[in-house]
Amino acid sequence: MKKAIYPGSFDPVTYGHLDIAQRAAALFDEVIFVVAVNPTKAPLLSTAERVKLIEIATGDMKNVKVTSSADLIANVARVESAVALIRGLRHVSDFEYEFQMAMMNYHLNPDVSTVLLIPDEKYIHLNSTVIKDIVRLNGDVSRYIPDTVLAALQNKLIS
Ligand code: ADP
Numbered sequence: 001m002k003k004a005i006y007p008g009s010f011d012p013v014t015y016g017h018l019d020i021a022q023r024a025a026a027l028f029d030e031v032i033f034v035v036a037v038n039p040t041k042a043p044l045l046s047t048a049e050r051v052k053l054i055e056i057a058t059g060d061m062k063n064v065k066v067t068s069s070a071d072l073i074a075n076v077a078r079v080e081s082a083v084a085l086i087r088g089l090r091h092v093s094d095f096e097y098e099f100q101m102a103m104m105n106y107h108l109n110p111d112v113s114t115v116l117l118i119p120d121e122k123y124i125h126l127n128s129t130v131i132k133d134i135v136r137l138n139g140d141v142s143r144y145i146p147d148t149v150l151a152a153l154q155n156k157l158i159s
Contacts, residue, residue: 004028004084004115007073010035011043012149013054014131016123020088021064023117030063032080037070044132044156056148074108082112089116090124132157 004024010017010033024031035050043050047068058064069076077085085105087098102114126144134141135153142150 001030002028002084003030003032003080003082004086005032005034005073005077005080005082005112006086007034007036007076008087009038009041009043009128010050010054011045011128012050012131012145012153013057014123014126014128014145014149016088016090016119016126016144017054018057019119019123020086020117021058022061023119024084024086024115025061025063027115028063028084030065031061031086032082033058033064033066034073034076035066035068036073037068039070045152049152053146053149053152057146072108074105074112077105077109077112084113084115086115086117089118090126 006021006024008017021031021033033054035047035054037047045053051066051068054066058066073085087101089095089098098116105112105114131141131145132153135150136157
């Protein structure tokens with residue numbers, strides 16, 4: 001049973017994240033989204049909201065689960081007995097940060113391998129911050145996020 005964890009902020013989850021999750025789910029027996037609870041970041045959506053939206057979006061992915069954690073990802077991997085830590089790689093500019101994180105995670109937990117996956121080119125330019133900016137100004141993001149995510153964002157961003 002080979003488990004992988006997919007940690008991130010997911011504020012909110014996008015089709016880019018879901019593309020990565022689908023690829024990971026084809027490679028591993030189980031993939032667990034881990035919504036990071038980070039007190040130094042101020043997310044728009046609460047942890048519970050982010051978890052719920054991912055659960056809805058991954059409802060048809062049989063071997064994908066969702067949880068949240070305030071712990072070090074290296075420790076989450078240990079507790080879950082995960083063999084891999086999934087991250088998405090969009091541009092060369094992502095690489096430097098992901099490389100640094102991978103090195104630190106190898107130091108903290110040598111038993112979990114970092115696996116960097118590249119999404120479909122449709123999602124290369126996509127990130128959660130841009131989505132929030134466009135929704136705030138009523139732009140069309142239907143190609144990038146599910147309707148349930150759009151509704152949650154509109155609820156927070158448009159009064
Ligand atoms: P974090 O704050 O941990 O970077 P994010 O939610 O922004 O959290 O991203 C989580 C992971 O998903 C990261 O590895 C990021 O590179 C990846 N990711 C984000 N957006 C996309 C996308 N459009 N396509 C592929 N991977 C993505």
